[in-house]
Structures are given as C-alpha cells and as structure tokens.
Amino acid sequence: MSESQDARLTFVDTSLRDGNQSLWGAVGVTTGMAETALAAIDRIGLAAIDYTSSTNLLMGSKTHRENPWERISRARAAAPRTPLSAITTGMRFMSWERASETVMRMSLRLMARHGLRRLQIADPMNEVASVSTVARWAKEEGFEIVVAATTFTESPVHTDLAYFDAARRFSADPNIDAVYIKDPGGLLTVERTASLVSGMRDAVVGKPLELHGHCTTGEAPLVYLRAVALGVDAVHTGIGALSNGTAQPQLEATIQNLEAAGVALDLDRAALAEAGEIIGAMAAQQRLEPGPIMPFDLRPHVHQVPGGMMGTLRRQLSELGMVELVPAVVEEAKRVRADLGYPIMVTPFSQFVGSQALMNVLAERSGQDRYSRIPDEVVRFVLGQFGTPVGPIAPDVVERVTSLPRARELQHDPDSRTLDELHADYAKRFGRTLDEEELLLRLVMAEDVLESVLASGSAPGWQPRASASSATDFVDAVRRLPNWKHLRVVRGGDEIELVRAEHESGAAR
Incomplete structure (x- = not known):
C-alpha cells in the first residue's frame, strides 16, 4: 500500500446509528448514552460520525420518549469537532409515506439547524436524478458535506455498468462532495471487491470514495483491506460491542490489520479505548449482546436480508413470542424480493419485503x-x-394489488401544501403558531407518540456507573437509566441484582 493511500485513509464511525440498528434493533442507545460515548469518539480523529437516521430518531421517540431535535443538538455539543452525519433515502422522514419537497426540505433544514453537518443519501432505487435533487436541497438548507451512495446488490437485473455510471454522474455533481459504496447485505467478496472498487475508483474523479459494508457473511474485514489497497479513501467501522455481527467491521481490529499491512494511521488510541469501554458498559447494563465475530456464511447472498432489518426482525418476532419464525421469514423474503422486481434490500424496501414476507408466512x-x-x-x-x-x-402480484379497494385509496400524490399553508392549517387546528420543530413532528409522527415525547421533557443523562449515598440518590440514578432491564447494586461486600418487572405485553414498567 502506497504512502499516498496511507496519508488519505480515514474512518467513519457507525456505532451509534448502524451498529445500534443492526445489532440492537435501533433501541439500545439513548440520548444520554450517545452523548457520553460521543465525548470519547470525538477525540479519536475520525472523518465523520454516522449518527442518525429517520429510523434512529423515530425509535428513540417511540421507545424512550426522546425529542429528536434534542437527540441531535446534545450530540453536537458532545462532539463539536467531528462532523455528525445522517443517512436518508431522500424521499421520507420518520414515516413510510413518501414526503413532499416541503417536508423533506424542512427535515433537512432542522437536522442541519440542530447540528448535523454531513448527509449520506442512499436512494433505494439508485436513481441519480433523485439523489442530485436531494443533494441540492441539503446544501441549500445548511448541510456542509453531502455523500452520495451507490448501493450494491446482487440480482439478475443489476449490473456493474449501472453502478459505474451512477458514480460517474455523482462525481460530476457540484453539490456532492464524496461518493460511497453502500453494501447493506454484506455481499461483497474479496474477489468482487477487486472489480467493483477498481471501476468505482476510476469513475469517481477528484472526490473521496468511501466503503460501507456489513459483516453479515463474515467477509467484510477482508473486503476492507482489499478496498484500501485499491484506493478507497475512507471505510465505515464500528467500535467495540457496536461492531461485527450484522453491523460494520470493528475499528480496533481494522486498525490492527491495516498496520500489519503497512498502513500508517494517526488516531487517538486512548480515546478509542475509552469509547469501547463506554459502549461495552451500555451493552452490559442492558444485557444486550455485543456483535459477534461472524462465521463465513454464503446464505446472505441468497436471501440478502441486511443487518438492520435482521436485527429489527429478531426484535419484533421476539416481542411477539415467535422468534422461531425468523428462518422461515428470511427464506420467504427471498421469494418476495423476486416477486417485487428485485428491489435493493435497503431502507425502506428491505422493511417492505420483510413485512410482506412475515405476513405471507403467517x-x-x-x-x-x-x-x-x-x-x-x-x-x-x-x-x-x-x-x-x-x-x-x-x-x-400486480393483479392482486390493483384489484384491492385499498389501492384506489392510496393512489394519491404527496401532500402538496406549502410551508405557509401547513403553518396556517396547524395554527387553526391548535389555536397557536407552531415552531418548525413541532410542526414537522406533527406531520410525520403518530399523535400519541408525539404527546408522550412532549410531556417527557429533557432526556436523562447517562453514565456507565452511578454512585448513591441515600435512597433519593439511588432513585435519581435509576431514573437516568430509562431502558434498564437489570441492575447490579454493590454495597460494601454485598451485591444484589434487580430485574425490572414487565407488563403482560412485554414492555418494561
């Protein structure tokens, strides 16, 4: 590996967004946990932190009653140096419905206003025109860095020529600052990387090329080494317990492998170790499994269920008491994907395929x-x-869908109201003028969820260990752990474990 490659290689951390979604169903990391970890992650010397998404923000609201804007602004305060990033499909925000330009621009404006500087756009159809439009909106609404994804998949209808053409056009777009290969299914092999990355490197001229993979098949750590040798400028990695498994390769291990291959890296190892300890404490405190080292597995090349969807599927079926159905749903997902014209298994299409597969199995x-x-x-x-x-x-499938009465009800365009019209309509409804933050949440979030968020106030802080000298201190410390399931209480030489009671529905009280 050349010295020029060594000098430009950087890392994007994915722990708090993709790691949390792929491994912990997007519910394991609270605002308080994120800001505690970010204080250390910010010192590592990374190119960016892949911090949030529609799914991440929505699950924080639904599960922890946390305000999405506070979740972003507190992260920005905790990590002032490293650009915080969001990922978007460019056509929806915290809702499965396709958003209008007004709603998308508002979401971009508010994310930038509250502290996000970088936007990763991954159009699920790899439609270049759509990505370019959202890239322009993002720059106009305040984002500093826009990164366009060419999403990789395997199917009878997807070709390298299409990937290279998209990358070439992204490279020529003045609103796009970098291009990345997004491999949500962890499908890249070392051999496939040689041809794909070489072609992408030739197509992306004068701008950085990044790689975002998943360890689902067990091959991503080797793929990363090969991609660096072929000239990628950044790789996306996780830290400690929020890496490996169906998430990204671990930064600690990637550093070791790259240095063994002769790549010189300038990162703060003490800060990395501290971040790893904090994330490990999150996992231990909530009894959440760290990402395991994955065995080599060819099955994802067949079903193509991505890491985030696999984590969410396991969580949802566990809550329903039907986790044994996971293999059948994964197998059915393969058939559904073919029925629907081989959509790329990335948000939101992977969720669509997964939902239909579950319904078919049931x-x-x-x-x-x-x-x-x-x-x-x-x-x-x-x-x-x-x-x-x-x-x-x-x-x-087309015949069955078009014959449904529901199909006629759903044949409408996105909300065409202007921002002024939306403000006027909601002011009339609530008898007051809503600020943009509340207006957008009322447009995209279920009313009961939003009212719970607004009533909950500021999200509690978090620390790996808390001390208490009185019963009041103990209660206050527990309140700062909104998602706790098990607590280990130590006093002198005595030690007890508390297990949180649950409702019949399975939700913790």
Whole structure:
C-alpha cells in the first residue's frame, strides 16, 4: 500500500446509528448514552460520525420518549469537532409515506439547524436524478458535506455498468462532495471487491470514495483491506460491542490489520479505548449482546436480508413470542424480493419485503394464500409511488394489488401544501403558531407518540456507573437509566441484582 493511500485513509464511525440498528434493533442507545460515548469518539480523529437516521430518531421517540431535535443538538455539543452525519433515502422522514419537497426540505433544514453537518443519501432505487435533487436541497438548507451512495446488490437485473455510471454522474455533481459504496447485505467478496472498487475508483474523479459494508457473511474485514489497497479513501467501522455481527467491521481490529499491512494511521488510541469501554458498559447494563465475530456464511447472498432489518426482525418476532419464525421469514423474503422486481434490500424496501414476507408466512401457517394480506407500503410500491424497480413485478402480484379497494385509496400524490399553508392549517387546528420543530413532528409522527415525547421533557443523562449515598440518590440514578432491564447494586461486600418487572405485553414498567 502506497504512502499516498496511507496519508488519505480515514474512518467513519457507525456505532451509534448502524451498529445500534443492526445489532440492537435501533433501541439500545439513548440520548444520554450517545452523548457520553460521543465525548470519547470525538477525540479519536475520525472523518465523520454516522449518527442518525429517520429510523434512529423515530425509535428513540417511540421507545424512550426522546425529542429528536434534542437527540441531535446534545450530540453536537458532545462532539463539536467531528462532523455528525445522517443517512436518508431522500424521499421520507420518520414515516413510510413518501414526503413532499416541503417536508423533506424542512427535515433537512432542522437536522442541519440542530447540528448535523454531513448527509449520506442512499436512494433505494439508485436513481441519480433523485439523489442530485436531494443533494441540492441539503446544501441549500445548511448541510456542509453531502455523500452520495451507490448501493450494491446482487440480482439478475443489476449490473456493474449501472453502478459505474451512477458514480460517474455523482462525481460530476457540484453539490456532492464524496461518493460511497453502500453494501447493506454484506455481499461483497474479496474477489468482487477487486472489480467493483477498481471501476468505482476510476469513475469517481477528484472526490473521496468511501466503503460501507456489513459483516453479515463474515467477509467484510477482508473486503476492507482489499478496498484500501485499491484506493478507497475512507471505510465505515464500528467500535467495540457496536461492531461485527450484522453491523460494520470493528475499528480496533481494522486498525490492527491495516498496520500489519503497512498502513500508517494517526488516531487517538486512548480515546478509542475509552469509547469501547463506554459502549461495552451500555451493552452490559442492558444485557444486550455485543456483535459477534461472524462465521463465513454464503446464505446472505441468497436471501440478502441486511443487518438492520435482521436485527429489527429478531426484535419484533421476539416481542411477539415467535422468534422461531425468523428462518422461515428470511427464506420467504427471498421469494418476495423476486416477486417485487428485485428491489435493493435497503431502507425502506428491505422493511417492505420483510413485512410482506412475515405476513405471507403467517398466512400460510393459518391455511391462507401468500399475499392474502398486503401492507400499504407494498401496495404503494407496486403502484410505483417509490419509483420503478429495475426488474418486472410478478403479474399476479400486480393483479392482486390493483384489484384491492385499498389501492384506489392510496393512489394519491404527496401532500402538496406549502410551508405557509401547513403553518396556517396547524395554527387553526391548535389555536397557536407552531415552531418548525413541532410542526414537522406533527406531520410525520403518530399523535400519541408525539404527546408522550412532549410531556417527557429533557432526556436523562447517562453514565456507565452511578454512585448513591441515600435512597433519593439511588432513585435519581435509576431514573437516568430509562431502558434498564437489570441492575447490579454493590454495597460494601454485598451485591444484589434487580430485574425490572414487565407488563403482560412485554414492555418494561
């Protein structure tokens, strides 16, 4: 590896966003936990921190009753040096419905206003025009850095020529500052990396090229080494317990491997160790499993279920008491994806495929036909409201969808109201003028969730260990742990463990 490659290689941390989503169902990291970890992560010397997304913000609101804007602004205060990044598909914000330009611009403006500096755009159809439009909006609304994704997948209808053409056009766009290869299914092999990264490196001229992979097949750590040798400028990695598994390769191990290969790196190892200890404490305190080292596994090349979806699927089926259905749902997802024209298994399409696969499995278990129930998101997809898939949709699925009364109800364009009209409509409804932050949340969030968020006030802080000299101190310390399930209490030589009681529904009291 050349000295020029050594000098320019940088890292993007994914622990608090993709690691949390892929490994802990997007619910394991609270605002307080994030700001505690960010104080250390900020000192490592990274190019950026992949911090949040629609899913991340929504789950923080639904699970922890946390305000999305506070979640961002407190992170910015905790990490003032390293650019904080959000990822977007460019067509939705905290809702599965396709957003209007007014809503998307408002979401971009507010994320930038509260402290996000970098935006990663991953259009699920790899539609260059859509990415370019959102890139322009992002720059106009205050983002400093825009990174466009070319999302990799394997299917009978996706080609390298299309990937290279998209990268070439992104490279020429003045509103796009870097390009990245996004491999949500962890499908890149060392051999495939040689051809894909070489072609992408040639296509991206004068701008950085990044790589975002997943360890789902067990091959990503080797893929990263090969990609660095081929000239990528940055790789996306996690830290400690929020790496490996179905998430990204671990930064600590990646550093060791790169240095063994002769790559010189300038990172603060003490800060990295501190961040790893903090993230380890999060996992231990909530009894959440750290990402394991994955064995080599070819099955994801068949089903292509991405890491984030796999983590969410396991969590949801566990809550329903049906975790044994995971293998059947994953197998059915392969069939559904082919039926829908081979959409790239990335948000939101992976969730659409996963939801339909679960419904099909449950239908067959009860003696009904596949597609006897079809969620609204899949109806909208078949109606073309999310773009046109590269492959054809199965005719019987099209026929079944278009014959549904619900299809006629869903055949409408996104909300066309202007910002002034939205303000006026909501002022009339609530008898007061809403600021943009509240207006946007009322547009995209369920009312009961939002009211719970607004009533909860500021999110509690967090620390790996808390001391208490009185019962009052102990209660206050526990209140700072909003998602706790197990507590270890030590006093002198005595030690007890507290287990949180649960409702019949499974939600902690």
